[in-house]
Amino acid sequence: MKALLVVAHGSRRAASNDEVRALCERLQKEAGAEFSLVRAGFLDLAEPSIPEGVAQCVRRGAGQVVVLPYFLSAGRHVSEDIPAEVEKARAAHPHVAIRLAPYLGAAPEISGLLLALAADSGEGDGSSG
């Protein structure tokens, strides 16, 4: 069984963390057969941590876990902190295949998405709110 752990920075603002959790619920519905389980994890300021998030997936039966950084820029969090947490999870679960996916900002499709958002806004009359 394959699980996806979407990792956000984590915020002192509970609503921001809940926004990530809601995204994961939506992903769970859209993932179909690809991922049986989609969970949120946080680098800081919210729970679960990356190792704990991976552990939760393993307890639910995951033999493979993909960790995906929900980050826009390739800063220290993406290049150092998240890989270090993933190493901790690997050490704790040597029998589980734990892979680190590219961070969201690395996706070339981001530009098309931004242009679509900008075009929507540019064509409206602002009356929707």
Add this chain to the structure above:
Amino acid sequence: MKALLVVAHGSRRAASNDEVRALCERLQKEAGAEFSLVRAGFLDLAEPSIPEGVAQCVRRGAGQVVVLPYFLSAGRHVSEDIPAEVEKARAAHPHVAIRLAPYLGAAPEISGLLLALAADSGEGDGSSG
């Protein structure tokens, strides 16, 4: 002439700001006739600010400017700080139509993009680094 100002938080790490500027150069090429000019703006820690970024677009001939928050979560920056900066830009350029687009994290297409990134990773053998 219509311009797009992509607004990031801004970072002390120059490479993160340059990553946003590089994205805007890519957007400029992909925008075609929709936006004649695509620029980066920053809420904090980098230049130009939102009002200065709008002013740069206006100096280049923009009669319409779309401001798009390059943010994943609907925190205070998206709900209060960016709208306040956009109001300053509107006050400085009352003859220019300045619209605030939805923030990136609000795009429903984000989930499909995440699943595509996660699937790529899951099928690779990790040898690409």
